[in-house]
Every structure is written in C-alpha cells, then in structure tokens.
Amino acid sequence: MREVAQLAGVAMSSVSRVLSGHPDVSVGMQSRVLAAVAELGYQPDLLAQSLRRQETMTIGFAVGDISNQLFAEIVASAETTLRTAGYSMLLTNSEASAELDAAHIRLLAQRRVDGIILSVGDEQNPDTLAALERLDVPVVILDRDVPMPGAVNVFSDHRRGMRQAVAHLLDLGHRDIAMINGQTLRPARERRAALEACYEERGLPPTYRFVDGTFSVEFGARAAGDLLSQEHPPTAIIAGGNQLMLGSLKVLRARGLRLGRDISFVGCDDIPVSELYDPPIAVVRRDTAAMGHSAAELMLALLAGEPVEDVTLPSEFVARASCGPVAKT
Amino acid sequence: MREVAQLAGVAMSSVSRVLSGHPDVSVGMQSRVLAAVAELGYQPDLLAQSLRRQETMTIGFAVGDISNQLFAEIVASAETTLRTAGYSMLLTNSEASAELDAAHIRLLAQRRVDGIILSVGDEQNPDTLAALERLDVPVVILDRDVPMPGAVNVFSDHRRGMRQAVAHLLDLGHRDIAMINGQTLRPARERRAALEACYEERGLPPTYRFVDGTFSVEFGARAAGDLLSQEHPPTAIIAGGNQLMLGSLKVLRARGLRLGRDISFVGCDDIPVSELYDPPIAVVRRDTAAMGHSAAELMLALLAGEPVEDVTLPSEFVARASCGPVAKT
DNA sequence: GTGAAAGCGCTAACAA
DNA sequence: TTGTTAGCGCTTTCAC
Numbered sequence: 054m055r056e057v058a059q060l061a062g063v064a065m066s067s068v069s070r071v072l073s074g075h076p077d078v079s080v081g082m083q084s085r086v087l088a089a090v091a092e093l094g095y096q097p098d099l100l101a102q103s104l105r106r107q108e109t110m111t112i113g114f115a116v117g118d119i120s121n122q123l124f125a126e127i128v129a130s131a132e133t134t135l136r137t138a139g140y141s142m143l144l145t146n147s148e149a150s151a152e153l154d155a156a157h158i159r160l161l162a163q164r165r166v167d168g169i170i171l172s173v174g175d176e177q178n179p180d181t182l183a184a185l186e187r188l189d190v191p192v193v194i195l196d197r198d199v200p201m202p203g204a205v206n207v208f209s210d211h212r213r214g215m216r217q218a219v220a221h222l223l224d225l226g227h228r229d230i231a232m233i234n235g236q237t238l239r240p241a242r243e244r245r246a247a248l249e250a251c252y253e254e255r256g257l258p259p260t261y262r263f264v265d266g267t268f269s270v271e272f273g274a275r276a277a278g279d280l281l282s283q284e285h286p287p288t289a290i291i292a293g294g295n296q297l298m299l300g301s302l303k304v305l306r307a308r309g310l311r312l313g314r315d316i317s318f319v320g321c322d323d324i325p326v327s328e329l330y331d332p333p334i335a336v337v338r339r340d341t342a343a344m345g346h347s348a349a350e351l352m353l354a355l356l357a358g359e360p361v362e363d364v365t366l367p368s369e370f371v372a373r374a375s376c377g378p379v380a381k382t
Numbered sequence: 383m384r385e386v387a388q389l390a391g392v393a394m395s396s397v398s399r400v401l402s403g404h405p406d407v408s409v410g411m412q413s414r415v416l417a418a419v420a421e422l423g424y425q426p427d428l429l430a431q432s433l434r435r436q437e438t439m440t441i442g443f444a445v446g447d448i449s450n451q452l453f454a455e456i457v458a459s460a461e462t463t464l465r466t467a468g469y470s471m472l473l474t475n476s477e478a479s480a481e482l483d484a485a486h487i488r489l490l491a492q493r494r495v496d497g498i499i500l501s502v503g504d505e506q507n508p509d510t511l512a513a514l515e516r517l518d519v520p521v522v523i524l525d526r527d528v529p530m531p532g533a534v535n536v537f538s539d540h541r542r543g544m545r546q547a548v549a550h551l552l553d554l555g556h557r558d559i560a561m562i563n564g565q566t567l568r569p570a571r572e573r574r575a576a577l578e579a580c581y582e583e584r585g586l587p588p589t590y591r592f593v594d595g596t597f598s599v600e601f602g603a604r605a606a607g608d609l610l611s612q613e614h615p616p617t618a619i620i621a622g623g624n625q626l627m628l629g630s631l632k633v634l635r636a637r638g639l640r641l642g643r644d645i646s647f648v649g650c651d652d653i654p655v656s657e658l659y660d661p662p663i664a665v666v667r668r669d670t671a672a673m674g675h676s677a678a679e680l681m682l683a684l685l686a687g688e689p690v691e692d693v694t695l696p697s698e699f700v701a702r703a704s705c706g707p708v709a710k711t
Numbered sequence: 712g713t714g715a716a717a718g719c720g721c722t723a724a725c726a727a
Numbered sequence: 728t729t730g731t732t733a734g735c736g737c738t739t740t741c742a743c
Binding site: 094096097098119120133136142146159160162164165303306325329 | 657
C-alpha cells in the first residue's frame with residue numbers, strides 16, 4: 054500500500070479511503086489511486102485490515118464430522134451464504150471428540166473469528182461449556198440443547214417427522230418397534246419422545262424398546278444384530294441417523310431379511326442409498342441446505358446487531374416400501 | 383499481553399519470550415509470567431501474531447463441492463493432518479464454477495494463507511491460471527492436470543483400477559461398453575485412456591463409446607437414459623464418478639433392468655450405496671483418507687522447505703455382482 | 712537474561 | 728478533501 058501511495062503521489066490514508074469507499078474522496082484522487090492500484094496489481098492485506106478493524110470477516114464452523122453427508126451438506130450451504138455476505142469460513146472437525154470440541158472453540162476464539170457456528174458431540178461437557186462461557190462473539194448452535202445463554206439455535210423438529218413415521222408403523226400393525234440411537238443428544242431425545250408420545254396417545258402399552266450407543270456405522274450394525282438375535286426380535290426398526298442406518302442395513306441384508314415383508318425399517322436423513330435401496334427405504338427427512346443457510350443467516354443477523362430468534366425447521370416422513378404390514382408368524 | 387506484563391512486573395518482550403519458548407529465559411521470569419498468564423486467563427491474539435510473524439498458520443482449501451462425499455472425506459482427512467501440525471483450514475466451496483475457483487484463490491491469497499490445497503473444476507481456465515501465477519505460497523493440487531510450475535500434485539492412478547474393471551468386463555464377453563464422464567478433467571481422461579488401452583491391447587476394434595457432460599446426478603441420469611434408448615444399447619455401462627453413478631442407477635432401476643443380468647454396471651468411488659445396492663455394485667475404489675492426508679503432508683513438507691515430489695495413489699477394482707456375462711439376445 | 716523501541720500493513724482520529 | 732499521526736497486539740533486533 055505504501056508503494057501505491059508513492060506511485061500515485063498521495064498519502065497512504067488516501068489510498069485506504071479510496072479502497073474502502075469513503076464518501077469524501079475527489080474524483081481525481083480516486084482515479085489516480087485506482088490507476089496505481091491497477092498498475093501494481095495491489096491487493097490489500099486482509100490480515101492487517103482485520104487487526105486494525107478488529108473484525109476478521111471470518112466465521113468459525115466447528116463440526117463433529119464433516120465426512121458425514123449430513124454435515125457436509127450443511128457446511129456447503131452455510132459456506133455459500135457466508136461467502137456471499139463477504140465472510141470466509143474456518144472449519145474444524147472434532148471427530149466426535151468432546152475435548153476437541155472445546156479446544157476448537159478456544160482456537161477459533163484465539164483466531165478472533167467474528168462468530169462461531171457449532172455442532173458439538175456432547176452437550177454437557179464442562180470444558181466445552183467453559184470455553185463457550187468465555188466467548189465474546191455470537192454463537193449459533195446447530196440442533197443441540199447446549200445450556201448457553203445468548204446463543205441462538207437452529208433446531209430440527211425431529212418430533213414431527215418421527216411421529217408420522219411411528220404412526221405409519223402403528224397403522225401397519227407394528228407394536229414391537231425398536232429405535233437405535235447414538236449419543237444422548239437433542240435429535241435422539243426428540244425422536245425418542247416422539248415414539249413414546251405416539252404410543253401414549255393411542256393408549257397403547259409401551260412395547261417399544263431403545264438401543265443407545267454411538268452415532269456410527271459400527272454401532273448401527275451391532276445394535277441391529279443384537280436386536281435380531283433376541284428371542285423376540287422387533288417387527289420394525291427405526292435407525293436414528295444415517296450412519297446407524299447404513300450399519301443396520303448391512304446386517305439386515307446379511308441376514309437375508311426382506312424389508313417391508315420380514316421386518317419394517319425406517320431411517321433418518323434422506324441420503325442417496327435410501328431411495329436406491331431395494332426396496333426403497335422410508336425415512337424422516339430434513340432440509341440440510343436450509344439448516345446451513347439458516348445458521349449462516351442467523352449469524353449474519355447477529356453480526357448486524359439485529360434481533361434474532363431461534364429457528365426450528367421441519368422434518369417430514371417419507372413413506373416407502375421398507376415399511377409393510379406386520380408379518381404373520 | 384500488556385496486562386500480563388504489568389501484573390508480572392516485566393516487559394512485554396519478556397512475556398512474549400516466555401510464551402514462545404525462547405531459550406534465554408530465567409526460571410524466575412518464566413514462573414512469574416506464567417502465573418500472571420494463568421491469573422488473567424490470557425490467550426495470545428493469533429491475528430496479531432500472524433501479522434508480525436508473517437505467517438498465518440492457515441491453509442486454504444479450495445474445493446469444488448464439499449457436499450460431494452468424495453471431497454468431504456478428503457477434506458476431513460486433510461483437516462486432521464493439518465490441525466495436528468498446528469494449522470487451521472480455511473475452506474471455500476466453488477460450487478463447480480470456474481470463476482469462483484479463481485476468485486477463491488485470490489481471496490485466500492489476500493488472507494495470507496501459508497499455502498493452498500486446490501481441486502479446481504476447470505484445468506485450463508485462464509483466470510484461475512492467472513491467479514495461481516501470482517501466488518507466492520506453496521500449492522498442492524488434487525488430481526488435476528493444471529499447468530502450474532512449482533505446484534505439487536496428489537494424483538490418483540485411475541488407470542490401474544479402470545483397466546482392471548474393463549478387463550473384467552471384456553472377460554465377461556462385453557464388447558459394447560459405454561463410459562459416462564463429467565467435465566474433461568484428469569480423472570475422466572485417465573479413465574478414458576484406460577478403456578481405450580484395454581481394447582487396443584487385446585487387438586479388439588474400438589466398439590466402446592463415450593458420453594461426456596457434467597459431473598452431476600442429473601447428467602448421469604440423462605446419459606444413462608440416452609444410452610438405453612438407442613437402437614443398440616451398450617451391454618455394460620461405466621459411470622465415471624459417484625454423482626454420475628447415482629443418476630445412472632436411478633434410470634436403470636426405473637427401467638426395471640437387473641444389473642449383472644440385463645446389463646452390467648461399474649461405478650467409481652466406493653460410496654455406501656455401492657455395497658448396499660441390490661445387487662452390489664462393482665466399483666473402482668480409491669482411498670480418500672489417503673488423498674487428504676497426502677495432500678496435507680505434502681503441504682507441510684513444502685512449508686518446511688523439504689524437497690517433495692508428486693504423489694500418485696493407487697486405485698483398485700472391486701468386482702461385485704453388478705457385472706455379469708453379456709446377456710444373450 | 713531482560714528491557715526499550717521499532718514495525719508488520721492497515722485504518723481512523725484529528726488537523727490542516 | 729487530504730495528510731499526519733497514532734496504534735491494533737504482537738515479535739524481534741538491539742543495547743544493556
């Protein structure tokens with residue numbers, strides 16, 4: 054910038070003013086500076102600018118597992134929205150580790166990001182909460198019940214879609230429904246509550262069961278295997294998450310069970326395999342692009358100082374052939 | 383930091399020395415400073431540090447489509463490796479647009495990243511090449527033939543796996559093989575060359591065909607539909623990429639074709655659906671984690687000033703039931 | 712071994 | 728309208 058000023062024969066502050074669109078600049082000044090900028094191919098140093106302006110135009114996105122299709126889509130969508138508004142995205146992947154969650158929040162704070170979008174793997178981890186406590190930038194939390202005052206949330210309404218799913222199964226005659234869930238996080242709690250509510254509303258005894266573990270393909274497989282090996286296997290299985298669904302399907306398939314006939318199955322999150330599987334798999338679907346977009350929009354609103362409220366996005370049940378009437382034995 | 387110095391009753395430079403592990407610090411100084419740091423909960427400002435040290439400890443990753451499973455896995459792996467070495471990752475998603483590719487390279491440069499990992503959607507775009515030209519940081523390019531001197535490459539050896547795939551199909555009696563590809567990028571060229579080479583080696587006339595378009599689910603579906611509607615449809619289809627595979631499968635399935643019997647099919651990239659499809663789908667597979675890891679390692683080596691060479695990672699064919707003997711008509 | 716001072720590249724008061 | 732000056736928070740010579 055010093056060179057530009059020299060070449061144009063003006064002060065550095067004038068160059069700065071021209072480049073940042075200050076109102077009080079003469080046309081002559083503007084053209085001289087711009088000419089010098091063009092000649093030198095000058096590009097301002099965003100780092101120095103950040104230090105001085107005390108804003109980095111950068112949003113930190115701390116995500117549990119970016120290689121999970123669900124998060125990948127959310128991140129992609131959020132990045133587009135943020136970038137359009139002039140922000141860049143610093144991405145950290147915590148590999149589902151609570152320690153890394155906390156470390157990443159601190160790291161992002163040290164890097165002076167203007168805000169943080171967060172999807173943690175443990176809602177209660179004291180270290181994470183402590184790190185959040187000390188934060189003085191806006192925080193948007195994705196589909197988690199993190200007790201942090203001041204944070205804004207983007208929730209999925211898991212209950213709605215799950216109630217439709219369970220109602221569908223009950224209508225088909227299923228009473229022994231098993232639900233496989235990962236960690237105790239908001240989505241799992243909501244899905245569970247929806248299942249329980251459905252039985253209760255219909256005055257049915259609680260003949261469902263839950264299997265809780267980790268949100269992984271491996272656990273999905275193990276849980277499904279365990280369920281099928283029991284004396285009275287369930288007549289329907291609900292997998293609470295795409296990884297769990299993939300694991301479960303492997304096992305169901307290995308055992309030669311025909312979905313919708315031998316056993317009914319419902320997945321969560323509409324990944325490519327659900328539609329292409331034979332038979333196609335009924336799922337509770339949500340709009341990942343909307344989630345990422347909403348999170349980014351909320352962040353932008355917070356940064357602009359606008360009043361914002363939590364957002365809840367819908368989920369919906371997509372009935373497919375993997376659900377059928379309960380098999381006669 | 384000023385406060386820390388005051389509280390400890392020492393100069394700021396001493397605080398800096400303690401925190402950056404300078405060798406010449408007395409034990410007394412060290413303990414006093416650390417005590418003050420702990421008391422104030424001080425965390426150094428990485429932004430200011432970057433400006434002064436002229437290094438940001440940040441790597442830019444410009445990717446075409448992070449919501450594509452393949453890239454999501456590569457990014458996840460690269461992020462882990464970089465983070466372990468103390469680097470953060472600035473992610474830009476170009477949505478397969480060449481203009482955005484170039485803009486992102488410039489943006490990352492302005493943000494003074496220490497290096498860029500790149501997966502562009504157009505290898506020849508002059509604007510992208512111009513942006514790369516002006517770069518003065520290390521560049522690692524992912525599986526593209528970008529004419530940029532000084533850049534280091536992580537290639538996939540697509541030919542190896544594809545030759546195995548084509549050999550397999552030829553052994554099964556297929557002669558009329560159609561290959562669907564996206565943009566003319568390195569992977570497409572390599573796969574194409576492998577197909578041609580296989581025929582030539584066996585002294586077979588070139589009775590294969592190519593359909594080129596864009597790397598998308600939509601084009602995969604259209605291409606497959608077109609092929610099947612021809613007077614003499616191919617007896618085997620190879621989809622050059624996971625998105626093309628998904629699109630093709632939708633159409634094949636809608637037409638009620640049984641893979642491995644009515645028509646044979648080979649996909650690329652081993653996404654979940656390939657194994658779970660009925661029948662399971664033969665694919666040319668590559669190790670996405672290794673790609674991300676290698677790219678990050680190369681970057682770290684470049685930053686350390688170590689001599690580095692291009693890396694080529696293998697691909698392999700996984701035979702599955704989607705390939706069968708050519709159907710008698 | 713420690714402190715004082717200069718400066719990374721930029722912006723924002725303040726003066727002119 | 729433009730230039731001069733100070734300083735964002737840190738590191739790093741250079742003296743002592």
